[in-house]
Amino acid sequence: MNPRKLLRIARWEVTKNAGGLDRRTIAVVVVAVAGLALVAPVVGVGGVGVDDGIYRVAVDDDSQYDDVVANDSTFTVREASSRDALERGTVDLWIGERGVEPADSRKGAAAYEELRESASTYNNQQLAKEGNQTAAFPVSVTVQFREQASLNTSLGAGSGNSDGDDSPATDPDDDSPSTGGDDSETDQSGTEDDATGSVGDDDSTADGNTGGAPPGGVTGPLSEDELSGSPADINPPFPFQSLVLAFIFVIPLNFLIQAYGSTMLSERLKRRGELLLVSPVTRLDIIGGKTLPYFAGAMVTEGAIAVGLVYVARGELGGLISMLAIMPLVLLFLGATFLGSMFARSFKELTFVTVTITVVLTSYAFVPAIFTDIDSLALISPLTLVVRDLQGEAIGFQGFIFSTLPPLLSALVFFGLGSGLYREEDMFDQRSISGKVLDALAGPISRPYHVGVMTMILIPFVFVIQLLAIALLFATGDLSVPLILVVVAVVEEIAKSLHIYASYDHNRFDATARVAIVLGIASGVGFFLGEKIALLAQLVGLQNLAVAEAGLSGGVADVSGPVVILFLLAPLVLHIVTAAISALGARKNRRAYLLALAVAIAVHFVYNFTVVRSFV
Amino acid sequence: MIEAWELRKEYGGFVAVEGSSFSVDRGEVFGIIGPNGAGKTTTLKMLAGLLEPTAGEAEVAGYDVSETEMRHQLGFLPEESPLYEEMTPKTYLDFFADLYDVDSAVARERREETLDDLDLEHRNRQLGDMSKGMKRKVAIARSLINDPEVLIYDEPASGLDPLTTNYIIEFTERLAEEGKTIIFSAHNLFHVESICDRVAIMNEGEIVARGDLDRLQDEYGETTYHVYTTVEIPESVRENGRYRTVVESMEAVDERREQAQAAGGEVVDIRTEQSSLEEVFLNVAQSGRPGQ
Amino acid sequence: MTIAGREISALSREKTIVLALIIQLFIAAFSSFLVVGLTSLYDPGSAGGEIEVGVSGDQQDKLLDAIAQSDSVSATVYESRAAALEAFENRAVNAALTARSKQTEQGNRIAVDAAVPAESLETTLIVVTLRDLLSDLEDSERSVRTEYLEFSPVEIADDPAGTGSDFTQYFSFTYTILLPLLLFLPPFISGSVVVDSVTEEIERGTLELLRVAPISLTDIVDGKAFAMILLAPLQALLWIALLQFNDIPISYIPLLALLVLATATITTAIGLLLGLLTGTRQKAQLLYSMIVLLLFGGAAALPEHPATTAALLAVDSPTVTTFAHVAGYTLVAIAGYAVIRWYVGRLDPESL
Known part of the structure; x- marks a missing residue:
């Protein structure tokens, strides 16, 4: 690495493309961005009533329901002479002497429920106009969010929550307000009540969710420890606005990777990049130099957004934490795009690759962030840090590491695998994407122990995917644990064996059973060692969640004596056995590999399921 | 200046180059010839450090080809000149000069000098708008921007019109006279004959013949004898009042002489003719792998 | 083509x-x-289970009446707010509710102070359940005071089809x-x-x-x-x-x-x-x-x-x-x- 040359290439990358982007293009982009900026608030904050008029109602002008219907834009009034309209399917609700009658369909049922909610909203609106507010709203509520004693803070290998299926709050056994959990009185700041929508006594009581969106449209005060108002004003914490704000961080990245992918791929078209490869610069200089402008551009943009949003949200300068948190995400987008542009053979393929990256990474950043106020689960995504930073909450160092390290490591692996392909032999080759994937994996492998190292390198991905699976699946209730176990088995077995198959595909090793078993052992041991990254999860107490426990640690429970050794060794044996099974298949051909992989996954799942069943 | 020992390159299971060894001295022009797919480009790319040999080693200007320092001493011209179309010759050459650590004042001077030598006009036009020949000239200028000792040129004149081709061949000759060590590949043998000191012929990944042109002609070329007699003998052709017979060995010449004497005539002239490099090349290539 | x-x-x-x-x-x-x-998170019914609340305060009877009508909440009575909060902090109950009578210019109002977990998966569920519970309480309180109101709220019965x-x-x-x-x-x-x-x-x-x-x-x-x-x-x-x-x-x-x-x-x-x-x-x-x-x-x-x-x-x-x-x-x-x-x-x- 030579910083001077890296910077020279970076400068070239900037000027080359600045020359490429003529004034006309820049003007159009500026106009488009300005237009988007104008449109975004309208679209983003749900101003567009996408469900306007989806339910058809027949109602008399003089009915009291008429006002309710008129008050909710999801309804559209249709003329109907008789109740028959319900049967004929021309209206979904018929409001007559017998009250409200829905059509006998899913739509009718949905419309009825919608009307019920609208009525409640309408009632609150009307009541707010009453002279006697005490009679109109005879109950006032103040909700305080308070810390409870923490469940089980004494960490240590294998001390997971042994009864994770019960809800933590109903544990009668936990009578120790133990070491880490003495902050129960810290959240009394609720009295200051700055940004909360304290309503009850005064005017605008009901700003109910006319849009039909999930509750949360109105909760949005950015920092809240307390809610108050009439019961209808109490909405669960759902940082909807913060999410919209956080979304602003992700959008620029999606444009960025378009341009970045293009420049990387164009280096490969027509062998353009060959001459850089033959000049006295290393490929790290080239990759670094070509990446730096995009990274810097992204960080400047994100920095400006962070500072701006923090200023808007909290009225002060800040945003450093948001920027630091978003950095691994930027690198992850760039790394994945870089690797993708090394795989793609044409711009068309690149488009599909970037769309995939956009979708997968955006969901990785988003889904967990939705649960920002709910659980440490949210910390899976670095965006959570951003949302919390915007809300002015404190972020622990451990949480920060847990949030940012896995994406950072994954980004490095992407760049590592991609730069392995950044050489004459692979760059200008027209192999298919799957072939390139195998190339990338087999490239660094020449000895059996390399297989183990490669397994360890792939672990950040396994970790990120499993975390994402937990975030996606934990809401599925009873099914979540088995589903997660399936994901775990599939992901882990693929991560342990795909590079073994790749190296057989590249004739790296003899196709004997003995060698295959050696490779299996190497991969299994590598995984067992690398898996310790999962201990990160304990930093933020994620293991208190049953699904996380199941997903991340193969279910090592509280046991004592000689059994401990068994439970330490059992996962090691499992990983070796399943990796060896896959390796035995991989040495033959693709079909044999897929078959063996399926067997390995099945074994892995059965093991995990048994262990989780008996101990969790 | 260039040494290669048993270079071997495999792609997957396919052997592109096998046991390739040769050395090129300072100031020498070395040509590699052979049909398409013979492994010429692969060999040159291994020398340029672009491809890592599967086995074997190579040195250029005293450095192993894997060392970055070697690249400072090397000018490489790939078969196709992929240029950054949005740049001008000026910005393009300056960019590479910077990567090669050439002082900017020196680079400017060298750039103008080389572009003058190459008769290149429109130095501020975008490369994408230039003709093939002009692009090739820019690519050659780029290979000289670091004043390298060794030049590796892959098919320097391929796909150009005859005028530009001649121009570029002459330019290469001049570079050789200035003392550059040049190794290049070609399948147009006319150029090789005119400027090469020594050549290697490759076929199916192996060097099947090598040496200076005379030796190759002796070894693989055929010498034919044109025997002119005063009388008609079998297989003879009448030519300017004499009869000409073409044979391929001295024994056959003796035989014809006896035939002529038996018919009452005599041999008046014997001329020998050597085959061209092109014929040598065809012979070698067609016979596949003749014993060395 | x-x-x-x-x-x-x-x-x-x-x-x-x-x-x-x-x-x-x-x-x-x-x-x-x-x-x-998300909807399952917000809907107490689909997430299953009922929540346990600690109740205290001078108006606790009205609260208990409402709780008795609900199938998703059960209550434990504590003699003081402090006791209820302690139980809450020790995770004996999911939320602590204190209902007191509060004098305003136009009469009495029931003021409910609710403590819910700050960071827990159940927070959403608890808050939604409490909202429904307190809305029921509000409805019954309001019905007693209709004489003071000009507007009579629109009533719609629960969905006959039983969808949520x-x-x-x-x-x-x-x-x-x-x-x-x-x-x-x-x-x-x-x-x-x-x-x-x-x-x-x-x-x-x-x-x-x-x-x-x-x-x-x-x-x-x-x-x-x-x-x-x-x-x-x-x-x-x-x-x-x-x-x-x-x-x-x-x-x-x-x-x-x-x-x-x-x-x-x-x-x-x-x-x-x-x-x-x-x-x-x-x-x-x-x-x-x-x-x-x-x-x-x-x-x-x-x-x-x-x-x-x-x-x-x-x-x-x-x-x-x-x-x-x-x-x-x-x-x-x-x-x-x-x-x-x-x-x-x-x-x-x-x-x-």
Whole structure:
């Protein structure tokens, strides 16, 4: 690495493309961005009533329901002479002497429920106009969010929550307000009540969710420890606005990777990049130099957004934490795009690759962030840090590491695998994407122990995917644990064996059973060692969640004596056995590999399921 | 200046180059010839450090080809000149000069000098708008921007019109006279004959013949004898009042002489003719792998 | 047509279509997850279980009455707020409620102080349950005081079919978010692929090869465009079939296909124009995504957003405005494509 040359290439990358982007293009982009900026608030904050008029109602002008219907834009009034309209399917609700009658369909049922909610909203609106507010709203509520004693803070290998299926709050056994959990009185700041929508006594009581969106449209005060108002004003914490704000961080990245992918791929078209490869610069200089402008551009943009949003949200300068948190995400987008542009053979393929990256990474950043106020689960995504930073909450160092390290490591692996392909032999080759994937994996492998190292390198991905699976699946209730176990088995077995198959595909090793078993052992041991990254999860107490426990640690429970050794060794044996099974298949051909992989996954799942069943 | 020992390159299971060894001295022009797919480009790319040999080693200007320092001493011209179309010759050459650590004042001077030598006009036009020949000239200028000792040129004149081709061949000759060590590949043998000191012929990944042109002609070329007699003998052709017979060995010449004497005539002239490099090349290539 | 065939076969060979379908499936699954996951979080019934609250304060009897009516809350009575809070902190109860009487100028009001866990998976569930509970309490309190009120609240009985509010959200999400997403994503991708296809030929110089064949530039452009324009409604129909298969009835399918066809024609025309104008992928793609996003967002200024049009058709509630919009898009598409053809026709192929 030579910083001077890296910077020279970076400068070239900037000027080359600045020359490429003529004034006309820049003007159009500026106009488009300005237009988007104008449109975004309208679209983003749900101003567009996408469900306007989806339910058809027949109602008399003089009915009291008429006002309710008129008050909710999801309804559209249709003329109907008789109740028959319900049967004929021309209206979904018929409001007559017998009250409200829905059509006998899913739509009718949905419309009825919608009307019920609208009525409640309408009632609150009307009541707010009453002279006697005490009679109109005879109950006032103040909700305080308070810390409870923490469940089980004494960490240590294998001390997971042994009864994770019960809800933590109903544990009668936990009578120790133990070491880490003495902050129960810290959240009394609720009295200051700055940004909360304290309503009850005064005017605008009901700003109910006319849009039909999930509750949360109105909760949005950015920092809240307390809610108050009439019961209808109490909405669960759902940082909807913060999410919209956080979304602003992700959008620029999606444009960025378009341009970045293009420049990387164009280096490969027509062998353009060959001459850089033959000049006295290393490929790290080239990759670094070509990446730096995009990274810097992204960080400047994100920095400006962070500072701006923090200023808007909290009225002060800040945003450093948001920027630091978003950095691994930027690198992850760039790394994945870089690797993708090394795989793609044409711009068309690149488009599909970037769309995939956009979708997968955006969901990785988003889904967990939705649960920002709910659980440490949210910390899976670095965006959570951003949302919390915007809300002015404190972020622990451990949480920060847990949030940012896995994406950072994954980004490095992407760049590592991609730069392995950044050489004459692979760059200008027209192999298919799957072939390139195998190339990338087999490239660094020449000895059996390399297989183990490669397994360890792939672990950040396994970790990120499993975390994402937990975030996606934990809401599925009873099914979540088995589903997660399936994901775990599939992901882990693929991560342990795909590079073994790749190296057989590249004739790296003899196709004997003995060698295959050696490779299996190497991969299994590598995984067992690398898996310790999962201990990160304990930093933020994620293991208190049953699904996380199941997903991340193969279910090592509280046991004592000689059994401990068994439970330490059992996962090691499992990983070796399943990796060896896959390796035995991989040495033959693709079909044999897929078959063996399926067997390995099945074994892995059965093991995990048994262990989780008996101990969790 | 260039040494290669048993270079071997495999792609997957396919052997592109096998046991390739040769050395090129300072100031020498070395040509590699052979049909398409013979492994010429692969060999040159291994020398340029672009491809890592599967086995074997190579040195250029005293450095192993894997060392970055070697690249400072090397000018490489790939078969196709992929240029950054949005740049001008000026910005393009300056960019590479910077990567090669050439002082900017020196680079400017060298750039103008080389572009003058190459008769290149429109130095501020975008490369994408230039003709093939002009692009090739820019690519050659780029290979000289670091004043390298060794030049590796892959098919320097391929796909150009005859005028530009001649121009570029002459330019290469001049570079050789200035003392550059040049190794290049070609399948147009006319150029090789005119400027090469020594050549290697490759076929199916192996060097099947090598040496200076005379030796190759002796070894693989055929010498034919044109025997002119005063009388008609079998297989003879009448030519300017004499009869000409073409044979391929001295024994056959003796035989014809006896035939002529038996018919009452005599041999008046014997001329020998050597085959061209092109014929040598065809012979070698067609016979596949003749014993060395 | 030959070129359209070549484009389609090239696409299928590259398996990119499969990839595109997988991506769209992923997006669909992802967004359905969002709604199902979120609504189940917000709906106490679907998440299951009941919550335990600690009750105290002078008005606790009224609170206990309301709790007795509810099947999702059970109560333990504590003599003081402090005791209830202690139980809460020790996780003996999920929430601590204190109901006190509070004097105002117009009479008495019940003030409830609720403590709920600050950071717990159950917070959402608890808050929603408490909201319902306290709303019931509010209703019963209000009914005693109707004489002081001019407005009598509109009453609607509980749903006879027994579906919950999450069903409404799910229903509305399916038609207003999921379906438009599935319908409008293929046209977006189509245009993007056309940008790639055109700029790649220009950048690689293969357009010249095609031109040697006895066809005009317009034929080439038509070929590329038709392939992508036709692909979009096919994908859309596939999604519609999938939704139908999942018992989600979709009405006006031919009109929806027409809507997608028109949209795809518009996006493709934009893609073609940008590809030919700029000639480089980087510029064209950037401009394409910006402009299409802008148009889609800017469509909010129309009486009906395209997403709403699609939703209204699919859910069988279209109005005249809806049909007018579909007709309008079709006209814009035809006009737009005609403009492109005119532009290509007078374009000098050498300038590319």
